[in-house]
Amino acid sequence: QVQLVESGGGVVQPGRSLTLSCAASGFTFNIYGMHWVRQAPGKGLEWVAIIWYDGSNKYYADSVKGRFTISRDNSKNMLYLQMNSLRAEDTAVYYCARKDAAPGALGIWGQGTMVIVSP
Amino acid sequence: EIVLTQSPGTLSLSPGERVTLSCRASQSVSNNYLAWYQQKPGQAPRLLIYGASSRAAGTPDRFSGSGSGTDFTLTISRLEPEDLAVYYCQQFGSSPPFTFGPGTKVDIK
Numbered sequence: 001q002v003q004l005v006e007s008g009g010g011v012v013q014p015g016r017s018l019t020l021s022c023a024a025s026g027f028t029f030n031i032y033g034m035h036w037v038r039q040a041p042g043k044g045l046e047w048v049a050i051i052w053y054d055g056s057n058k059y060y061a062d063s064v065k066g067r068f069t070i071s072r073d074n075s076k077n078m079l080y081l082q083m084n085s086l087r088a089e090d091t092a093v094y095y096c097a098r099k100d101a102a103p104g105a106l107g108i109w110g111q112g113t114m115v116i117v118s119p
Numbered sequence: 120e121i122v123l124t125q126s127p128g129t130l131s132l133s134p135g136e137r138v139t140l141s142c143r144a145s146q147s148v149s150n151n152y153l154a155w156y157q158q159k160p161g162q163a164p165r166l167l168i169y170g171a172s173s174r175a176a177g178t179p180d181r182f183s184g185s186g187s188g189t190d191f192t193l194t195i196s197r198l199e200p201e202d203l204a205v206y207y208c209q210q211f212g213s214s215p216p217f218t219f220g221p222g223t224k225v226d227i228k
């Protein structure tokens with residue numbers, strides 16, 4: 001079945017780096033744009049980044065621009081989010097999500113991975 | 120950047136009641152690429168509506184979306200106990216960032 005599984009979350013000190021991974025299965029990964037979305041504890045959803053199906057374009061939220069890098073390996077059906085210079089306000093559940101077959105929506109979501117930035 | 124505002128912030132209704140949730144954009148959403156998601160406690164979000172008014176696969180027909188331009192609505196025709204959730208709108212306008220609204224929490228009396 002169509003599935004996204006995130007991994008790589010954990011507790012990290014401010015200023016350090018962490019890389020999240022998202023394993024995709026059950027669909028043709030290399031034809032879909034992919035996104036990262038995060039949710040701070042008790043808060044709403046925040047769109048973080050998008051990468052085009054072929055990796056040719058990447059866009060970021062202002063809150064993470066210059067610190068986070070989205071990437072993908074279509075040969076491995078994997079999506080990544082490299083997070084540098086982490087701050088306390090980056091503490092959140094991070095979801096990877098797939099563009100829906102219909103335009104303008106995220107049709108498939110992973111279960112999320114928790115990142116805690118704390119001294 | 121398009122800013123989305125949702126109202127009300129929270130509402131508490133009884134099963135069987137009609138629910139109307141609002142999502143307003145700071146500027147027109149291109150192609151009405153406005154999506155609605157449902158997030159139940161402890162779960163990932165789930166797509167309900169795309170293109171402002173098209174139901175995603177598996178969305179019960181008591182959920183409907185409407186609107187265009189800057190004003191959009193999600194309606195639940197008859198509230199069910201399992202509809203307890205937070206509902207978010209998201210816009211996929213002409214360019215990123217693809218912002219979310221702050222959400223509306225639906226409580227069941």
